[in-house]
Amino acid sequence: MATTIRIADIANYVGQEVTLKGWVYAKTGKGRLHFVRVRDGSGQVQCVAFKKEIDPEYFEIVKGLTQESSVIITGEVRADERAKGFPAGYEIGLKTVEVVQEAVDYPITPKEHGTEFLMDRRHLWLRSNQQWAILRIRATIIKALRDFLDNDGFLLVDTPIITPAAGEETTTLFSIDYFGDEAYLAQTGQLYNEANMMAHGKVYCFGPTFRAEKSKTRRHLIEFWMLEPEIAYCSLEELMDVEEQMVAYVVQQVLEKNRPELEAIGRDISKLEVLTAPFARISYDDAVEKLQAAYEKEKDPEQKELLKIEWGEDFGSPQETALAEMFDKPVFVYHYPSAVKAFYMQPVDGRPEVCRSVDLLAPEGYGEIIGGSERIYDADLLIQKIDEHGFDRANYEWYIELRQYGTVPHAGFGLGIERTVAWICGLAHIRETIPYARLLNRKYP
RNA sequence: UCCACAAUAGCUCAAUGGCAGAGCAUUCGGCUGUUAACCGAAGGGUUCCUGGUUCAAGUCCAGGUUGUGGAGCCA
Numbered sequence: 001m002a003t004t005i006r007i008a009d010i011a012n013y014v015g016q017e018v019t020l021k022g023w024v025y026a027k028t029g030k031g032r033l034h035f036v037r038v039r040d041g042s043g044q045v046q047c048v049a050f051k052k053e054i055d056p057e058y059f060e061i062v063k064g065l066t067q068e069s070s071v072i073i074t075g076e077v078r079a080d081e082r083a084k085g086f087p088a089g090y091e092i093g094l095k096t097v098e099v100v101q102e103a104v105d106y107p108i109t110p111k112e113h114g115t116e117f118l119m120d121r122r123h124l125w126l127r128s129n130q131q132w133a134i135l136r137i138r139a140t141i142i143k144a145l146r147d148f149l150d151n152d153g154f155l156l157v158d159t160p161i162i163t164p165a166a167g168e169e170t171t172t173l174f175s176i177d178y179f180g181d182e183a184y185l186a187q188t189g190q191l192y193n194e195a196n197m198m199a200h201g202k203v204y205c206f207g208p209t210f211r212a213e214k215s216k217t218r219r220h221l222i223e224f225w226m227l228e229p230e231i232a233y234c235s236l237e238e239l240m241d242v243e244e245q246m247v248a249y250v251v252q253q254v255l256e257k258n259r260p261e262l263e264a265i266g267r268d269i270s271k272l273e274v275l276t277a278p279f280a281r282i283s284y285d286d287a288v289e290k291l292q293a294a295y296e297k298e299k300d301p302e303q304k305e306l307l308k309i310e311w312g313e314d315f316g317s318p319q320e321t322a323l324a325e326m327f328d329k330p331v332f333v334y335h336y337p338s339a340v341k342a343f344y345m346q347p348v349d350g351r352p353e354v355c356r357s358v359d360l361l362a363p364e365g366y367g368e369i370i371g372g373s374e375r376i377y378d379a380d381l382l383i384q385k386i387d388e389h390g391f392d393r394a395n396y397e398w399y400i401e402l403r404q405y406g407t408v409p410h411a412g413f414g415l416g417i418e419r420t421v422a423w424i425c426g427l428a429h430i431r432e433t434i435p436y437a438r439l440l441n442r443k444y445p
Numbered sequence: 446u447c448c449a450c451a452a453u454a455g456c457u458c459a460a461u462g463g464c465a466g467a468g469c470a471u472u473c474g475g476c477u478g479u480u481a482a483c484c485g486a487a488g489g490g491u492u493c494c495u496g497g498u499u500c501a502a503g504u505c506c507a508g509g510u511u512g513u514g515g516a517g518c519c520a
Contacts, residue, residue: 030483031476046480084480105455110481111469112457116512172518188520213518214446226520306516316517359520368520416520441512 372413
């Protein structure tokens with residue numbers, strides 16, 4: 001049997017006879033000529049069968065091939081401009097075919113389907129071109145994020161998923177029975193990151209987080225993956241430097257490695273090519289002024305109402321979108337009101353009503369992809385904030401103790417992987433950015 | 446939790462209160478450059494559920510279920 005190749009490497013085998021092991025993606029026939037598009041996970045190639053050129057037994061098998069049947073094919077690789085494929089420009093002149101298993105009535109046809117139908121069959125939908133391309137881009141994004149941090153002296157330190165107490169507010173936690181005790185699924189690794197940072201200087205964690213928010217929007221998942229760096233002796237301004245360089249690096253890596261995938265999902269690549277550092281930085285105060293100016297200019301009463309904002313309120317989705325639309329790159333908004341942010345954020349010197357926090361808002365309506373801040377490093381101030389929020393001080397003893405043994409100013413942020421993937425891919429909904437989305441009304445398959 | 450909209454063939458959708466329809470998919474036949482092929486034929490229905498109005502309900506009314514989009518909350 002000829003050498004088994006990956007379709008991704010097909011360019012190296014022009015003129016040679018090869019073996020392909022994969023699945024039938026689609027088939028069209030025209031009498032004595034049949035085209036079978038075969039995918040093998042690494043790519044997709046069309047195999048051409050002419051009746052007079054191959055064994056009649058194999059021609060009959062080709063005629064009866066069904067979508068998603070698993071097949072082993074041998075044939076000669078040819079360069080041909082007419083062949084679309086992935087990579088494009090190559091085809092295989094089919095010589096033999098073996099059906100490993102015949103798939104009958106594969107439900108996802110190359111036609112339109114509704115969201116519910118596809119999500120119920122997510123385990124199969126993953127094979128479709130667009131979904132395949134999105135998950136490849138997701139993998140590039142995750143690798144680029146980790147490469148960037150690893151190359152910049154960060155250490156990956158894992159944080160627990162089962163936790164004894166809330167990271168932030170308790171209303172959005174999933175509780176589990178821990179041998180008779182109550183425990184929670186982590187909604188952030190940040191508090192542990194701060195301890196790990198004291199040991200390693202610059203750390204990050206990367207893993208799933210869980211939020212029992214009853215959110216039903218295009219940018220929320222119940223289970224999502226978050227990358228959380230934490231840096232000792234770091235100011236808010238230095239934190240923004242890291243964020244913008246990291247995001248710019250990720251976009252550049254996707255452009256370098258996944259251009260065909262971006263084309264396959266129809267992404268407007270010009271919108272990504274402009275995304276180089278630095279990004280604009282505006283204060284919450286300025287952002288509110290910009291939104292209020294936009295409010296005055298808006299004519300549509302419905303849109304106008306959505307833009308309405310008073311100083312002190314957090315931004316909703318419409319406001320984030322409107323703000324981001326004022327820039328063609330992501331934009332930093334810093335110094336949010338302390339009242340709308342987490343208890344551990346450092347107040348601004350001389351202006352305790354605002355804090356040393358920063359969100360990075362993505363363009364094109366994708367909203368907040370990063371939230372970060374300087375953390376309170378004074379033990380007494382931290383205790384005061386824990387009390388003010390009505391949290392049980394006993395749950396935070398170890399966290400307070402970090403401030404008693406060599407405390408330092410420090411800062412960190414959390415980047416939502418799926419929102420980043422949705423933005424870079426230009427997707428209408430976050431559910432396609434993760435293999436098996438956990439949504440308000442869905443935990444199957 | 447709130448607001449809006451929707452549910453009809455395997456899928457995507459039509460159908461003025463009056464015979465349940467189309468395209469695709471499937472099966473069969475034809476076709477040597479297709480890639481959402483094309484041409485011809487066939488099979489395929491608990492119109493989401495419960496109740497009501499009416500001579501007559503897929504269509505109107507009430508309640509429910511499920512889904513979609515949005516808000517709030519957040520990454």
